[in-house]
Structures are given as C-alpha cells and as structure tokens.
Amino acid sequence: MPTRAPGPSGGPTLADIARAAEVSTATVSHALNGTGRLGAGTRRRVRELAAALGYAAPGNGARSGPRTRTRTRALGLAVTTFEGFAWNFVEVAYYSRWLTAATAAAHARGYALTTLPAERGAEPLWHTLAVDGMLLLDSPAGDPVLRALRARGLPVVFDGRPDDPRPGDVWVDNDHTATTREVLDHLAEAGARRIALHCGYGRDFYSGAVTAAYGQWCAERGRAPLLIPFDPADTDGRAFDAAFAGPPGLRPDAVHAVYDPGGRQVLAAAARHGLRIPDALLLVCASEDPAYAEGEPAVTTVTLDPGRSAESAVSALVSLVESGQAESPGQLTVPAGLRVRASSRRPDMY
Template sequence: MSGPTLADVARAAEVSTATVSHALNGTGRLADSTRRRVREVAIALGYGAQRAPRAGKTLGVAVTTYAGSAWNFLDVPYFAQLLTVATATAHAHGYALTILPATCGAETPWHTLTVDGMLLLDSPAEDPVLRALRARGIPLVFDGRPVDPRPGDIWVDNDHIATTREVLGHLTASGARRIALHAGYGDEHYTRTVTRSYQQWCHEHARTPLVLTFDPYDTSGHGFDAVFAARACDAVYTVYDPGGRQVLAAAARHGLRIPDDLLLVCASEDHAYAESDPPVSTVTLRPATIAETAVTALVSRLSSTGPPPPVGALTVPAVLHPRRSSRRRARSGCTRPGG
C-alpha cells in the first residue's frame, strides 16, 4: 500500500501543499510554529516512511534525554566513552555511524533521515524522536529502558535497583546514618529508577529520605548549602558526573571533612575522581560495554542471516569502586531522630 501523500499532510495540517513542501524541506518564509506543526503532522501520518531511501550500511545515534536543548553531551565522560566505542563497533561490523546533535527534536526533518537503524540513549517520556522513528518503522535499540516498551523492543541497561542498594549498603557499613540522594534532574529511566530504589530502601530501613535536585550549572554546589549547614546528612550518593565535584566544593565551604564528616559516592566515568583529595568512590555504568552490546544487537536486528537478537533487557552490571571518600569505620552513639 502507498503511504500518505503531500496532499494528505496538507489537508491534515490545514495548509497548502506548497507550505508543506517548504516546512519539510526547510525552505520558504514560514512561522516557526507553522513549520513545526506541519512536521509534527507529517510525522504522525508517517509521511515519507515508505519513500525515504535507506542509507547504505549506516546507523544513527541520538541522545534524546533533553532533546531540543543545546547541550554538548560529548563533554560528559559517559557519553564520550559510549560513543567512541559505538563508533568502533559499528565500523567493525561494516557500518558508518551518524551521531545526531542534542538539538534534534520534533522539528527535525526525520522523514529524510537515511539510516538503517537507530540507537537511542536515555529516551524520556513523550520522546518526539522516538515517536517519529517508530512511525517510519526504523529498527531501534535503546540505551536505557524505554518508558513504554513495546513487544520486540531491545534495550541495554544496568540493574539500577541492585546498584543503588549496593551503594547504600556500602555507605551504611561505613557508618552513614543519614544518606542523601543527589538526583532528580532528568526524566529518563535511570533517574526515576534510582530515586524509587533509594526511597524504597529508606522505607525498609526506617530512614528519612532526602532527595536533592541536581543542577548542572551549580558548579560550586550551592544546592547543598542548607543541608550541609544544618548537618542534615552524613553521606551523599550523587548520580550525575559533576555531582561529586559539587559535593567536594560545598563540603570545603562548610568545613566538612571527607570522609570523617561526610561520605561520598559519585556515579561517574571520570578517572580524575581517583586522583582527587581524597580519592572519590565512583560507580561505573560501563558505557563501553553498553555501547558494544547495543550496537551489536542493532546490527543483528538488521541482519538477514543468523539468529535474531534476544528482545527485552540486556543487562550490563555496574561496578562500585570504593575509595577513601566512602571508607570510614562505623561510629557508635546516638543519631538524630529519623536517622
């Protein structure tokens, strides 16, 4: 069956075919709202899915956690390592790899994107990129569990529940009684799962949860000022790479010694944490292994020979590297109420 035509999109969007052509090709003088609406209608109708040419042995990668905003995900060690290995793995299988900018979103002309398959990283709820790719029927593999997985979906992820509980158990064994979680910035599966796991652990151990919202621009860690001034926590698990440096800066400002007064674990791939004073305990999510696993699964999905890849979750265990920042002998004595 033939797909929707330019005229079909025009009727649905209540504009002329010329306006549709300009909107989809980035030409003409159109209001941004009109151009965006036409493209969204085209995506919803699946326009171009049947006629867009497939690329010759090309894969695409998109980091859609904050799709539409101009942020350089290559500055984040996790993404930098993952994309380096993803590129090498794609090349090893004979595929080129196209890395799409963070500004991609609903306004991107996805009907003209020529890739054989896509790897989506940290796809959030209501992801316009995912919606467009599904409409075109482009094979997908996810880094991180999709919000609403469909039968046949494949995703590669860590066991964030087990990792969170391991970190909290490690901090408790080191004497922590009031552990704060530094998270809550994104809406991807990673952040939501870690936060829920932390809250469940606090409930099981009769601890009062304290979730602090990460701010990527708070380089001095002022988001910790009120908590540190009140000595409201004696340990922090921060789940984003810059969070460890923010904790170190805030602790120094408030005269808190690490690890004597405050324990710290940071989820990060930044090797500089091992050289800091004190060396900071880190959790590695093993992005290199995730990349190799995800790209290999995507290539297998595209292959007409050999067994299909397993569907559902492909789990890569995270690894906790305890260092001086979270090693302290358990101290006896009274704790504050709720601790």
C-alpha cells in the same frame, strides 16, 4: 501499464525488486520499511537484493541517474533525554565512552555511525534521516524522536529502558535497583546514618529507578529519605547549603550523587561548609570520569560500563536491521561496578 512504486530517478523501483525477488511489491515495501509479518529469511533476502540492485528509498540521499554503488550502511545515534537543548553530551564521560565504543563496534560490522547533536531533536530530519537503524540513549517519556522513528518503521535499540516498551523492543541497561542498594549498603557499613540522594533531573528511566530504589531502601530501615535536586548549572553545589548548614543530627553524613557532575558539586559545597571528606561526609558518585580517582580525596565511583553497553546495543541493532527481528527482545543487562576509594572509607575503620 501497471502503476510502478516510485524509486530514485533512473534507479530500480519496488516493482523491479519484486520481479527479481519473485514477491509482491507490498512484500518489498514491508521488507524495506521493517513492517508487516514477514519471515526473517524473506525480509533479509529482499533487502540484500535491493541493495545489490542499487535501490535507495526516496529521501534517503538517492542520486539521479544510474547508480554505480549502493548507499553505505549506516546507524544513527542520538541522546534524547534533554531533547531540543543545545548541550554537548560528548563532554560527559559516560556518553563519550559510549560513543567511542559504539563507533568501533559499528565499524567492525561494516556500518558507519552518525551521531546527531542534541538540539536537533525536534526537527523533521528524523523523518528523512538516511540510516538503517537508530541507537537512542536515555529516551524520555513522550520522546518525539522515538515517535518519528517508530512511524518510519526504523529499527531502534535503546540505552536505558524506554518509557513504554513495546513487544520486540530491545534495550541495554544496568540493574539500577541492585546497584543503588549496593551503594547505600556500602555507605551504611562505613557508618553513614543520614544518606542524601543527589538526583531528580530529567525524565529518563535511570533517574526514576535510582530514586525508587533509594526510597525503598530507606523505608526498610526506617530512615527518612533526603533528596537533593541536581542542576547541571549548580557548579558550586548551592542545592546542598540548607542541608549542610543543619545541626549535626539532621544534616547528611553521606551523599550518593547519581550524575557525573554531582560529585564535584558535593565537593564544592562540603569545602564551603567546612565538612571534611570522608571524616564528616562520605561521598559516592556515578561517573566514568577518571579525574575522580586522581583527586584528594579520591572519590568512590559507580561505573555503568558504557563500553560494554555500547557493544551490546550495536550488536543487537545490527541483528535487528539484518534479520528484521530481535534475537533477544527485552533488557540486555550489563553489570555495574562499585569502585571504592577514600571518599567513602573513614580512616578509623581500618
């Protein structure tokens, strides 16, 4: 009797699916694992037949005994930019809005969405997690979560360009170069001559792309760049003390903060040094937090449109899961937007 590929106890095996689909067990294995060179139609037909027969791969929550229903189709979501640290990314407005929109988009397509806590990044669960595909947000260089998912052959769609994209990879992102230049041009038009960039935390593509665009913009205009390191724990903005205490000709007269808490840190530091915004210091912050529009002064923000990014990412991932290949590999670009408010407009200009 030929050896049968293991399946859930009491449930169908790979050989059962192969006979029903009139293909080899190797083809079934490739179709279910997202590997091999199969046509999209074959891969989809085998997966649909496996689901109809009630097949669940070992380690994916299979129950013993006959199955009366198939496993719920599910997508996973993880923010891995600071993988392994127990930080609550849902408190950040960008991730909160992304998650809300992704949940709605997944449910609309008949999928559950499982959100993983940040501190689970290095655990072996990534090798057994029962999902059909993963959404990875801000995946850094050398991401161990991505390595585990690739080893399993799970479909992945990224929010933010992956460090080392492969042919067929799909990611959703903004044009950070164009957005950064728009912010800097806006500040220069408002009269800024010494613009500081508050950045440099993490190893994700976003931070590197904004910093590179800032450096190029400064070089084109013969301006000396001024990088202020961001630290999420620096709630008082102490990183600005040296720059804000300098003589008027050398201290910054504008700041572009590229992380959500950065604007509040700049406001705290400016108040401590007696720098009125926008009279002595202009400010732009990349954030989705509505509180920035309600303060005094109201802070100019850059929106990266996380809702649209999430919808695009979920749509791309479902297509990848169900067809076995990306419809549009590469970057799906979502336009960012500059919301100009009082913090970057000097009164004497109007």
